[in-house]
Amino acid sequence: MKIMKAAMCVAMLVVLVSIAVYAVVTLAGGSNVGLPEKVVAASRCPVAGCTSSSCHGAGPAPEVTAGETMVCPKVGCEAETCHAADRLTSHYNEPKTSSLNLWILGLSLFTIAMIAVALYL
Amino acid sequence: MKTTRDLIIDAVLLAVYLIAANPATTGLLVHEWVSIGALLVALVHTVLHWDWTVETVKRFLGVLAVAPRWNLVIDAGMLAAFVAVMVSGFGVSRHVLLAFGYFAPGYFVWKPVHSISAVVLLALVVVHLVMHWRWIATAVRTRVVEPMRGRREPVAPDQPCTDSPERVS
Numbered sequence: 001m002k003i004m005k006a007a008m009c010v011a012m013l014v015v016l017v018s019i020a021v022y023a024v025v026t027l028a029g030g031s032n033v034g035l036p037e038k039v040v041a042a043s044r045c046p047v048a049g050c051t052s053s054s055c056h057g058a059g060p061a062p063e064v065t066a067g068e069t070m071v072c073p074k075v076g077c078e079a080e081t082c083h084a085a086d087r088l089t090s091h092y093n094e095p096k097t098s099s100l101n102l103w104i105l106g107l108s109l110f111t112i113a114m115i116a117v118a119l120y121l
Numbered sequence: 122m123k124t125t126r127d128l129i130i131d132a133v134l135l136a137v138y139l140i141a142a143n144p145a146t147t148g149l150l151v152h153e154w155v156s157i158g159a160l161l162v163a164l165v166h167t168v169l170h171w172d173w174t175v176e177t178v179k180r181f182l183g184v185l186a187v188a189p190r191w192n193l194v195i196d197a198g199m200l201a202a203f204v205a206v207m208v209s210g211f212g213v214s215r216h217v218l219l220a221f222g223y224f225a226p227g228y229f230v231w232k233p234v235h236s237i238s239a240v241v242l243l244a245l246v247v248v249h250l251v252m253h254w255r256w257i258a259t260a261v262r263t264r265v266v267e268p269m270r271g272r273r274e275p276v277a278p279d280q281p282c283t284d285s286p287e288r289v290s
Contacts, residue, residue, distance in 0.1 A: 006171035010164055017204040025209070029230035036211065036223040107247055108139060114254050115261055 127169065128260045134162045142243060153210070153217045160207055167200070192252055199245045205238035 137159045144152035177193045212231025
């Protein structure tokens, strides 16, 4: 019973903090941010705003051929000399590969070293 | 028994968190589903320490030692960062939401929130581990290392075997 009460309290706290986070980000992000929506045939791509029937999903965007342009999902730019087109075709929707790995490795080594020192000193 | 239970849950939480926090290695599919597992284990961890939280909050403005005061501040920060990571994670989700037929608009708003809150959470996890390192070390020593040593070391010839029943004459 005591555990159930604690679980209810924790769940309520998490929900309240979640609502606060969502409210702050929605205020900052404006109309771009919204609650999850059901995917239907006419849904626009949540990233690129594209409604093409040949959707590339979460994979890299297709290469832009000569004469074609691609709308930048971030700033809405259609310039052929887009500064971020290479990211759309090569690094789109992929996690970064460097910094966080080092953090994780450092954290793991630190924890193991700390326990080892405490055990043998 | 309570220490063993807490140690197991904490070890599982750390392991799941380390997997979830490394999407570049695991890929986004594993990252998203394991993160939900991390959320569940973190909730269990929080529920099991809820009594301490309530007591510390009650005494926060009164007489309270420095260590629990800072522990509460760090823990509150971790809760906020964890929730921010999870909420923004749903905002950038490409697998979990899609598995239920949903997507969340605002990818480029949620993405920096997700990245920043993840790094803040990681930093707070390090501080949390440092602040509890003595408990971790003692628990590992008494519940893992010493029982394993006890099992491996043979009974010395000059010591009586304590496992055998005493003879009653």
